Amino acid sequence: MRIALVAGELSGDLLGAGLIRALRRRYPQAVFEGIAGPGMLAAGCSGLFPLERLSVMGLVEVLRHLPELLRIRRALLARWRADPPDVFIGIDAPDFNLPLARRLRAGGVRTAHYVSPSVWAWRQGRVRGIARSVDLMLALFPFEERFYRDHAVPVACVGHPLADEIPLVSDRAAARAALAVTAAGPVLAVLPGSRHGEVGRLGPDFIAAAQGLAERHPGLQVLLPCATPALRAQLEAQLRAAQAQSLVRLVDGRAREVLAAADLALVASGTATLEAMLVGRPLVMAYRIAPLTYAIARRLMKIDRFALPNLLAGRDLVPEFIQDAATPAALCAALDAWLTEPARAQAVCAEFARLHAELRRDASEAAATALGALLGPPAAAVPVTR
Structure with a gap:
């Protein structure tokens, strides 16, 4: 059995590594090849091109690398048409993987895609192209599964790997000890993004907003994780400009530990909202993009909520502030409400725990099980160990 995979960035490589291990337990003789990062390579995937070739973000960067991206896709298509794999699995990177899947599927190769694009949120017409491209969509969230079923696309919700990885109850005391947070005042985690x-x-x-909250709550401690040294330098400059060096403590990496140590969080839209929810901390979400980009995107959007906890719950669990609404005063007031209304915060955290349990499905094993519909039963029963 031969299984082809393409991951487009390191987050996909982590998913791919777990999936390969789960598939190998079921199909011990399987051979894996494709575009892989260090995790997938260590799990036994043969790399055809370096993952870094696909890890391109931003319109200008994509255009600059487009000739190489197209060349790589043509090379993969030629290889897998000449010697078809039993299945092709695209992992995220939909702009690269779905067109490749569509051409392979037209040639008789069974295809799956792991991690749904946000087609449920905007440009929903793209689902017709997805239906032509894949035999199976492996979705991370239940609301994605419902969307695909409504559009007659074969789908399995496998849960989110972060929900498997993060414990159902995060140890605040242990996180504070690890970060040397000793004072008794409230702790605010601030995550303004990773770019x-x-x-x-x-x-x-x-x-x-953190400065305003500190005025209302003397003794407030503020922790801000920095994803890279370059981002740390950028944030240091911002803290100097705001004269907030004594209030905000920068931490190199360790974002999840910072969230676990905190009483509440102020985060940019995206995966950080999910991580804060899974850690079990009440949060305020904000996001801001270029005005023209927002004006165009807003016309295409089909959703009224943006924070993942709100999307998962189907209602407003946490405050969202988008574009001009994301003012320091508004953010400060929303944060203050979490500290001054503990019963509300406790109720929201209870809902977070329910959502966490719903997403905790052993994603790699669930994905491998779902792919059995395309690969067929294992030649011999192989015990699944976790």
């Missing part, structure tokens, strides 16, 4: 553009747009207002 320079996000931090540039949100960092100053997040810092100002």
Whole structure:
């Protein structure tokens, strides 16, 4: 058995590594090949091209690398048409993987895609192209599964790997001890994003909101994890400009530990909202993009909520502030409400725990089980160990 996979970035490589291990337990003779990062390579996947070739973000960067991306896709298509794998699995990177899957499927190769694009949120017409591209969509969230079923696309919800990885109850005392947080005052985690553009747009207002909250709650401690040294330098400059060096403590990496140590969080939209929910901390979400980009995107959007906890619950669990609404005063007031209304915070955290349990499905094993519909039963029963 031969299984082809393509991961487009390190987050996909982590998913792919877990999936390969789960598939190998069921199909011990399987051979894996494709575009892989260090995790997938260590799990036994043969790399045809370096993953870094596909890890391109931003319109200008994509255009600059487009000739190489197209060349790689043509090479993969030629290889797998000449010697078809039993299945092709695209892992995220939909702009690269779905067109490749569509051409392979037209040639008789069974195909799956792991991690749904946000087709449920905007440009929903793309689902017709997805239906032509894949025999199976492996979705992370239940609301995605419902969307695909409504559009007659074969789908399995496998849960989110972060829900498997993060314990159902995060140990605040242990996280505080690890970070040397000793004072008794409330602790605020501030996560303004992991890219320079996000931090540039949100960092100053997040810092100002923290300053306002400190005025209302003397003894407040503020922890801000920095994803990279370059982002740390950017944030240090913002703290100097705001004269907030004594209030905000920068931490190199360790974002999840910072969330676990905190009483509440102020985060940019995206996976950080999910991580804060899974750690079980009440949060305020904000996001801001270029005005023209927002004006165009808003016309295409089909959703009224953006924070993943709200999307998962189907109602407003946490405050969201988008574009001009994301002012320091508004953010500060929303954070203050979590500290001054403990019963509300406790109720929301209870709902977070329910959602966490719903997403905790052993994603790699669930994905491998679902792929059995395309691969057929294992030649011999192999015990599944976790």
